[in-house]
Amino acid sequence: MGAAAGGLREELRKLVGEHVPPDFLGAFTDDPADLETAQRFCRTLADRGLLCIAWPKEYGGEDASVWEQTVVREEMWAHHEPRGAQYMGVNWVGPTIMRHGTDEQKRTHLPPIARGExxxxxxxxxxxxxSDLASLRTTARREGDGWRVTGQxxxxxYAGMAQWCFLLARTSTGERRQQGLTIFLVRMDDPAVEVRPIDCLMGPHHLNEVFFTDLKVTEAxxxxxxxEGWNVVQEVLAFERVGIARYARCERLLMDAPRALGDAWDDLPEELHVRWARMLTHCxxxxxLAYSVLHRQSEGKVRPGDAAGYRIAVTRLDQDSAEVLMDIIGQAPREGEDLRRFRAAVADxxxxxxASTVASGSIDVQRILLARHILGKA
Incomplete structure (x- = not known):
């Protein structure tokens, strides 16, 4: 990526070291301080023009290249995403509003995202x-000069902490299920919106049910x-699936293993060393693969199959590297602060x-998308 990218990477690592506690494992834990750490760090990045670095200056960015944004993405994910949920606004909500939003929507939504607020x-x-998203049942029905949204x-x-929702609802029926879908930008503090948390192994805030009961929305x-929302959704999903640099966290944890174990590293079985090295090549x-898809995106040539191929590779990497790392810590000594932190990071x-097996579309659906792409069906 060049010297500029290397300097940016060093700057980001320095900021993480100064503003993010060494035990930080993400914003969505049982400790509210972790979310506040992420919110503060977002504002720190925004103040330095680093949060939305590749956005146009007119929308709060720095007109940087997609590769500089990729450096930010990689360093954030490698350090347990200290931006919290902001990657969603930065990676695809904001850019989608830039491409498809009205001038008023751009004025309303883009500055707060760029400020990390x-x-x-x-x-x-x-x-x-x-996985079969086009079969959704949430409906938006015409009523006067607006719509009434009902569904689940x-x-x-992040529904319990979000201020806005990028909502897909059915507004009509057509010959194909993908027809008649519309995107609405809706406030989460409306009394007609109810959020119910779902307990899961990843901690609070990650999964929720959301109910819309006669939610009033307008043409604005x-x-x-x-x-015609389905075309936008396909674009969104492609950006979302590539927008999280999971490989960066896998690589950092793998590279941290010898340091965390110290002398005990040499005592691991040879077979485990071989699996560790194989995972690094998979990283x-x-x-x-991510870089090739990003290059196509920058030229406006991205296809669903491109993102699906990357998604399959990185999902398998997530799971295979997790198995190797768990086997490594299973044979590591118990004492030492570095080992304690490493063990917690690996468990996370x-x-x-x-969860990555099904997030952003299950791996089986990604295989179907890739097969259609290869056979010329998509």
Whole structure:
């Protein structure tokens, strides 16, 4: 990526070292201080022009390249995402509003995202519409000069803390289920919106049910064209699936293992050393796949199959590296502060690796998308 990217990487690591506690394992834990750490760090990045570095200056960015934004993405994910939920607004909500929003929507939503002040959630999946998203049942019906939204979403990350929701609802029926879907930008503090947390192994805030009961929205809340939201969703999912640099965390944890174990590293079985080295090569493969998709995105040529191929590789990497790391710490000594922190980080990674099987579309759905792409069906 060049010298500029190297300097940016060093700057980001320095900021993390200065502003993020060494025990930080993400914003969404049982300790409210972790979320506040993330919110403060977002403002720190924003003050330095680093939060939305690749956004146009007119929207609060620095007109940096997609590769500089990739450096930010990699360093944040490698350090347990100290931006908290802001990656959602930065990676795809904001850019989608830039491409499809009205001037008023851009004025309303982009500055708060660029300042790190607003958290978004995604209202896509439903109890009977997860991987088959087009079968969703949440409806928005015309009423006067606006719409009434009724339905349920599920697995909605950050819904309990978000101020806004990027909501997909059915506004009409057509020959294909993908027709007649519309995107609405809705406030989460409306009394017609109810959030119910779902307990899960990843901790609070990650998963929620969200109920919309006669939620009143207006034409000003519609993003893009009514009934044509599916095209925007396909674009969103491609950006979302590539926008989280999971390989960076895998690589950092793998590289941390010898340091954390110290002399005990040499005592590990040779077979475990071989598996560790293999995982490092898989990290590099996933990184290169991500870079190829990002290059296509920057040229406006990204296809669903491109993102699906990357998603399959990085999901397998998540799970396979977690197994290797768990085996490593299973044979490590128990004492030492470095080992304690490393053990906690590996356990956190192991939990996320299991969730990554279905997050942003299950791995089986990604295989179907990739197969369609290869066969020329998508």
């Amino acid at each position: 607003i958290i978004w959630c995604q209202g896509f999946s439903e109890p009977d519409a997860g 979403k599920v697995w909605t990350s 809340d519609v993003l893009g064209t009514v009934d 590099r493969r996933a990184r290169l 990674h192991f939990r996320y690796a299991h």
